Amino acid sequence: MSTEDKKFDDFDTLMVYLNESDDQKLTDGILSSPQGCKQLEGLQKDMNTIENKFNEYQTDEQYGSDLWNKISDRLDERAQISWFQKFIKQIQQPQFSAVGLVALFAIAVTFYLMGHNQAVVEIDSQKTTNQQLLSQNMQLHLAQTDMFLTQVSNMNTQNNSPVLIRTAESLLASNRIYKNAYANNDNKRLKNLLTELEQVLLEVSNGESKNSHNYISEYANKQLLYKVKSSNQQLKSQLSNQKTTSI
Amino acid sequence: MQEIDDKILTQAINGDKMAFRSLVIHYSKAVNLLAFRYAANKACAEDITQDTFIKAYKALPRYKANAKFSTWLFRVASNTSIDYLRKAKQHKQTDSIEQNPSISEKHNQQINHEDQLDLNRQLQSALSGLTDVERLAFTLKHQQGYSIAEISKQLKINNNACKQTIYRAVQKLRNKLTPMVST
Numbered sequence: 030m031s032t033e034d035k036k037f038d039d040f041d042t043l044m045v046y047l048n049e050s051d052d053q054k055l056t057d058g059i060l061s062s063p064q065g066c067k068q069l070e071g072l073q074k075d076m077n078t079i080e081n082k083f084n085e086y087q088t089d090e091q092y093g094s095d096l097w098n099k100i101s102d103r104l105d106e107r108a109q110i111s112w113f114q115k116f117i118k119q120i121q122q123p124q125f126s127a128v129g130l131v132a133l134f135a136i137a138v139t140f141y142l143m144g145h146n147q148a149v150v151e152i153d154s155q156k157t158t159n160q161q162l163l164s165q166n167m168q169l170h171l172a173q174t175d176m177f178l179t180q181v182s183n184m185n186t187q188n189n190s191p192v193l194i195r196t197a198e199s200l201l202a203s204n205r206i207y208k209n210a211y212a213n214n215d216n217k218r219l220k221n222l223l224t225e226l227e228q229v230l231l232e233v234s235n236g237e238s239k240n241s242h243n244y245i246s247e248y249a250n251k252q253l254l255y256k257v258k259s260s261n262q263q264l265k266s267q268l269s270n271q272k273t274t275s276i
Numbered sequence: 277m278q279e280i281d282d283k284i285l286t287q288a289i290n291g292d293k294m295a296f297r298s299l300v301i302h303y304s305k306a307v308n309l310l311a312f313r314y315a316a317n318k319a320c321a322e323d324i325t326q327d328t329f330i331k332a333y334k335a336l337p338r339y340k341a342n343a344k345f346s347t348w349l350f351r352v353a354s355n356t357s358i359d360y361l362r363k364a365k366q367h368k369q370t371d372s373i374e375q376n377p378s379i380s381e382k383h384n385q386q387i388n389h390e391d392q393l394d395l396n397r398q399l400q401s402a403l404s405g406l407t408d409v410e411r412l413a414f415t416l417k418h419q420q421g422y423s424i425a426e427i428s429k430q431l432k433i434n435n436n437a438c439k440q441t442i443y444r445a446v447q448k449l450r451n452k453l454t455p456m457v458s459t
Contacts, residue, residue: 039447040439040443047424074454076446082402086399088308093300096308097300099326100300101297104296
């Protein structure tokens with residue numbers, strides 16, 4: 030038997046027929062050989078016969094309709110998809126995708142603003158609390174100063190008692206603190222009062238001369254005492270209003 | 277195979293049941309034949325066909341028109357068949373008509389004509405001589421045009437085993453269905 034008449038392996042022939050051979054040289058050998066072509070032809074013929082047998086396989090003419098009758102009741106499950114799946118499917122449609130994006134953006138912005146506003150409210154609330162505390166302390170300071178000035182103004186003669194001086198020094202220190210605390214406040218009247226009080230308290234704490242005592246008595250009697258009392262009253266009413274509002 | 281009208285297909289995708297009915301009637305025989313090739317049994321093929329169309333109905337919204345509908349549907353049928361045969365194997369059911377009287381009985385009830393009975397029996401006998409894997413590999417390659425790599429992946433076997441499986445299937449079918457082996 031010559032090389033050209035050599036029978037090729039059926040497996041190799043089938044792989045060439047199916048176009049799945051890994052060996053290109055063998056493929057070329059089969060395709061260029063008369064025996065290889067004869068084997069491929071035979072294989073082709075048999076495969077056609079097999080395929081024709083399958084194509085002769087018969088089902089009833091009404092098979093499609095019968096099949097539909099069997100499965101139609103089982104198709105309703107498709108309608109039972111969840112709202113979330115529907116929503117996802119909807120926003121995946123090209124015409125809805127932009128709307129979906131806008132909706133998501135709007136939701137995100139809403140949540141951001143809600144969070145932001147909550148933060149602002151929290152900051153405002155903190156500020157209000159601080160302001161209330163300052164006003165309460167300021168009111169206490171004014172009440173003490175009121176008592177002190179009343180005492181000083183009631184003295185007929187100069188009295189440089191150490192107790193008075195220490196009280197003046199203490200009130201002076203507090204006064205300076207409140208003056209700084211109210212530096213950025215809009216209440217000009219209160220700021221001016223604290224400045225005036227500082228001068229008077231400074232005079233007393235330094236051990237006043239006879240002239241200065243007269244000045245303090247006169248000043249305290251005529252102007253400062255009145256201002257302290259009215260400011261104190263004003264702060265008291267403000268605080269009571271704020272408490273009512275917060276309740 | 278002639279494809280169904282695009283309009284009907286679009287209506288079916290949008291959930292129109294009557295359009296889907298048309299689709300079932302149009303493709304049912306082709307799907308049933310494919311299922312029969314895989315299962316080698318008419319009753320099993322009937323079950324696979326039903327499952328295929330139910331799965332297709334549910335998956336229809338995901339169908340993309342970049343492939344022919346018949347290609348997509350046959351792919352669903354192939355996957356359904358593989359699943360069906362795996363489950364059948366798990367339940368220790370045999371696919372041989374001789375070994376399973378209940379399926380044989382079911383089968384016989386559905387055949388009316390003597391000629392058809394002979395042909396179908398001949399086909400069934402030939403296919404029953406193949407193992408599940410041989411039938412699946414042969415049909416996926418010869419009828420569906422899958423590559424060896426794709427079939428290997430589907431059947432979870434290596435490429436060489438896949439080639440040998442197809443070869444064995446072809447040899448068995450040639451012996452059974454062709455009057456004389458040509459090689």
